[in-house]
Amino acid sequence: AQSVTQPDIHITVSEGASLELRCNYSYGATPYLFWYVQSPGQGLQLLLKYFSGDTLVQGIKGFEAEFKRSQSSFNLRKPSVHWSDAAEYFCAVGGESGGSYIPTFGRGTSLIVHP
């Protein structure tokens, strides 16, 4: 069975500082990996995705993530955080599970940005 662990429930950073949100996955084959963001009062929006190829993927809003197979990780990064990045971030892993490809979501990391 596939699973996702986001070890940090909350992360606090200052505006302008760099950011890294951690994600570890468990999956028996090559996973499809995703990061979603949920701004306050909104639904989730896809930030970026990894299927294969280059292990460093670029997403929207200046985010990037790196797939490291040896560490079963897919950490999200941003070099300089803006106040508008304060949101809930969800990592997800997809792949065949019981015949479907529906992703499994992590429990989320809440990002707090201090001015």
Next chain:
Amino acid sequence: DVKVTQSSRYLVKRTGEKVFLECVQDMDHENMFWYRQDPGLGLRLIYFSYDVKMKEKGDIPEGYSVSREKKERFSLILESASTNQTSMYLCASSTREQVWEQYFGPGTRLTVT
């Protein structure tokens, strides 16, 4: 711009009531999903549908049912609401081929008293 809309942002119901949550998408997507979001638990899949009148149970279907009579509309039904169903409910849709790339509605926060 793609859009998934949910009929209510906030809903308050009494224990034992029958509750309908409606979701409409305008992207002609084949797949639609209902999730429940609780603090510390992330998103949990309740039901999904890959075609009109087709449905599959997700991870936590107990106490819920769904209906998909038209391609653009997917309803979640709480037959007899209970306080432990107080939660945020999120609807999503995707194409048949890219089930992992989901488009979400803004959510319905349901309180059962």
